[in-house]
Amino acid sequence: MAKPIIITGASSGIGYELAKVCAAQGHGLVLIARREDLLLSLKAELETARGVQVLTYRGDLTDADTRQQFFDWTQAQGIAPYALVNNAGFGDLTAFAEADWAKHNAMLQLNIVALTHLTRLYLPGMIARGQGRILNVASTAAFLPGPYMAVYYASKAYVLSFTDAIAAELEGTGVTATTLCPGPTESEFQERAAAKDAKLFAIDNMPTAAEVATYGYAAMEKGQRTAVHGTVNKLLSLGTRLLPRKTLADVTKGLQKPA
Numbered sequence: 001m002a003k004p005i006i007i008t009g010a011s012s013g014i015g016y017e018l019a020k021v022c023a024a025q026g027h028g029l030v031l032i033a034r035r036e037d038l039l040l041s042l043k044a045e046l047e048t049a050r051g052v053q054v055l056t057y058r059g060d061l062t063d064a065d066t067r068q069q070f071f072d073w074t075q076a077q078g079i080a081p082y083a084l085v086n087n088a089g090f091g092d093l094t095a096f097a098e099a100d101w102a103k104h105n106a107m108l109q110l111n112i113v114a115l116t117h118l119t120r121l122y123l124p125g126m127i128a129r130g131q132g133r134i135l136n137v138a139s140t141a142a143f144l145p146g147p148y149m150a151v152y153y154a155s156k157a158y159v160l161s162f163t164d165a166i167a168a169e170l171e172g173t174g175v176t177a178t179t180l181c182p183g184p185t186e187s188e189f190q191e192r193a194a195a196k197d198a199k200l201f202a203i204d205n206m207p208t209a210a211e212v213a214t215y216g217y218a219a220m221e222k223g224q225r226t227a228v229h230g231t232v233n234k235l236l237s238l239g240t241r242l243l244p245r246k247t248l249a250d251v252t253k254g255l256q257k258p259a
């Protein structure tokens with residue numbers, strides 16, 4: 001397989017579009033998500049349109065055994081990934097005290113543990129080969145506290161901190177680590193997070209998942225450390241460094257308070 005890229009959460013949204021962007025650049029793909037029917041139709045589309053090889057794997061990445069089995073399967077297939085894209089993630093708009101613990105535990109497992117575990121599994125091979133890319137999808141949520149999506153925002157702050165740290169460790173190895181921070185983006189995210197009505201997402205001209213994917217792929221290829229999508233989001237992320245954390249929490253609370 002040509003310069004294979006592993007993409008988690010490739011059945012919809014940003015991951016789906018990242019698969020298209022990577023295939024257009026000639027990369028073979030290994031795609032994982034739970035809805036394998038969607039992965040299989042994407043595989044058929046990309047193999048026909050782009051002539052690249054695409055492998056799919058149905059798996060729930062909140063499960064540690066599944067992650068290990070997926071890694072072992074890629075090893076058995078002889079896949080030496082050029083890049084790992086940890087994209088799968090979700091949020092949930094609710095007061096924390098009323099949160100569904102099972103859902104929030106799954107969020108922590110997916111947004112934090114799966115991303116960390118897969119990075120740990122694939123990184124040594126990349127370092128040994130002297131070449132590789134890690135692209136971890138965080139969010140502009142990484143820069144501030146997020147009342148009513150407290151666990152989600154905190155999980156993305158983890159992704160940013162973790163990725164910055166390993167990027168520094170990886171200097172000189174030929175492997176880079178990039179954090180992609182999209183702002184609100186058209187995808188299934190809002191519906192899954194029960195956040196469609198939140199003021200945060202009531203913006204005109206929300207970027208498409210394709211725009212974010214194109215930007216993220218380019219940042220990964222450049223080995224950029226942090227890639228915040230969009231001029232307004234870049235300015236807002238800079239602004240978060242100047243304002244008190246309480247002010248940031250108050251503003252986000254106003255934007256996300258459920259009706």
Ligand SMILES: NC(=O)c1ccc[n+]([C@@H]2O[C@H](COP(=O)([O-])OP(=O)(O)OC[C@H]3O[C@@H](n4cnc5c(N)ncnc54)[C@H](OP(=O)(O)O)[C@@H]3O)[C@@H](O)[C@H]2O)c1
Nearest residue numbers: 009011012013014034035061088089139184185187188189
């Ligand atoms: N859209 C936004 O406004 C926005 C903004 C900032 C950051 N982000 C981040 O961007 C990333 C992609 O989200 P998106 O906007 O593209 O949302 P999306 O359309 O809901 O896509 C999420 C993807 O994650 C996969 N996934 C969810 N749970 C999974 C699990 N347990 N195991 C394996 N795969 C799982 C889903 O596939 P299956 O359901 O088939 O498993 C789907 O392919 C996420 O990390 C999200 O936090 C999104």
